[in-house]
Amino acid sequence: MPAIPPRRPSTIRADATPRGPAGSAHHATVDCVVYIDGVGERGRVPHREAIRRVRDSGRGFVWISLDAPGHDQMEALSRDLGLHELITEDATSGRQRPKLEAYDDALVLNMSTVRYLAHETVTQVSDIVSTGELMVVLGRDFVVTVRHGDQITPTDLVGAPGYSPERFAIGPAAVMHAVADRVVDSYIEAAEGMAADIDELESALFTPRTRVDIEQIYVLKRELLELKHVIGPLTTPLRRLSVDHLDLVPAEARHYFRDVQDHHAQAAAVVATLDEQSTSLVSAAAAIVGVQQNTDMRKISAWVAIAAVPTMIAGVYGMNFRHMPELEARYGYFVVLGIMVAMCAGLFLLFRRNRWL
Template sequence: MPSIRRRRAETAASSTLHSRLTVPTERAVVDCGVYVDGVREPGRFTHQAAIRRVRETGRGFVWIGLHAPDPHQMESLSTEFGLHELITEDATNGRQRPKLEAYDDSLVLNMSTVSYLPHESMTEVSDIVSTGEVLVVLGRDFVVTVRHGDFTGLAGIREELERAPERLVHGPATVMHAVADRVVDSYLEVAEGMSRDVDELESVVFAPRTQVDIELIYFLKRELLELKHDIAPLALPLRRLSVEHLGLIPREIRHYFRDVQDHHSRVTAEVTTLDERISSLVSAAVAIVGVQQNIDMRRISAWVAIAAVPTMIAGIYGMNFAHMPELESEYGYFLVLGLMVTVCVGLFLLFRKNRWL
């Protein structure tokens, strides 16, 4: 076993190697643009050149998109943009709870992202919902979007806004609204997909003479709970963005956030309904399994009762007493066998009539 000193030396060497192999911030940049009066400036900019140009001219804002930046990449950007160290930490860690945090000169909105994984049957997949995270950092002259995970729902937002410069005129808060709106719309898409899965399970559970796999219901219940935990906490941040007078959110954008809040309330209600439906499926499946077990126990009991008759008679005649009825009779053996068969057939017909068999 290596010593503690050796392990510390190996850790230090690994850290030194990592620092030598730091990846430039540009590798994490998806796109970076400068927007003046709602129109994107021509040319390509690094994050340093973009923010310097905006602050030197005093016009427009920078919109930079990042995908899963490491601490070194995020620290470089934070230094240029003047972000708080806690923002840097949240942007690199990922899997943060949906929240809205206000700093001295910036606003941070963190949202969980979800994607529905198409499938032919739930028995063939291990996950139905894929989760990720989007963090939006809003400043007076910049907006930074940081994406973690494989969520592709944000694709096309930049192109859509660039085709509508009248929206970008309102500043970087427009981008925050557009991202939040797209994320909440993805919640609706996932809820619709899971609703189809619940419909499929209901048709199976309530179909006559169908074997119910209760594990599938519990699997869907687990996926729905994960979805609920991801989307429910966003209600309070959206309410604050639509109601509170936050300095970085213009009044016009607050009106749009009310629409996003309304969509979020709708999807929350749909998820709650799905949860109730799945809970009903669990109860129905448990009841069906209980009924099936009762039926099986009745069948087993009926066969045991039928088998008990010849077993009892054979046991009595196997006690080898000297004086027993029919031992000396020429037809005693056949009479006892006939009695066994008659009683067993009678019990079988009786149980069959009562639907025990």
């Protein structure tokens, strides 16, 4: 199995402000931070004032973070930033496939986010991974992040140690890189959790005298397919960000996107390997279940054969014929019982020796 790279710290350094109720479509949380020379200014700033300050001074950029914005709020922000109406529609509707779209004055990156859900056992109703969406709108002096779902929060993207102002001084593309970096980290975390689940099921599967619950493997297979469908489509957008000469992505930022692309490729390879491993587990579990069912059928057949002997003998003497010589024998009853017991015991020992019982 390809090695899972160690989890790296998130790479955005900013100052988060208190957030409102998560997931409200009409009361989206707005975090707005102005960055000058890579350093975020403390304190909450209305986005219109932040945009005006940056554009009047010609220095720095604005980072605006939205949590499931309503159409009116996103439309107002789009007017202030001069965004295309299709960006507004995608930001409010959600359910976007991972993609990279270039407009005249903006670059839009849609990503699916993943959060691994801790659990004690895998059941048919288990949700092992929870998915959401994250949209990044990149402009020359602004970057807007729009979140749908309760996966990666702005808190996950701020205050990370080891992220220097020099990197943010690159411009808004540094925020897009940091967000993509954290999203790919979430893929790696989910892959680590799924790998542990598969190893646990594999160990239980090959433990002697352990009943196999094949439904658990099917659940893991289902969740792996969901994770695979989340990770796969992001390959092309990351490749474009790291290779194509996009106006809004400086050459220096493309180097960082190559690192994200490399980790994304490793995560995709691990998930593909886990998918193959789960397929093998399904085949092995089906074979083990077949063996267990065959063993059960042999036991049932053995007991039926043992029970058939006294049933047959008792049936013969239960036919009530008048002329049956054994009926007049003094010890006939005890002899017949002895024959029943002897034959049953003999069959039991025979089946036991052949490991049918």
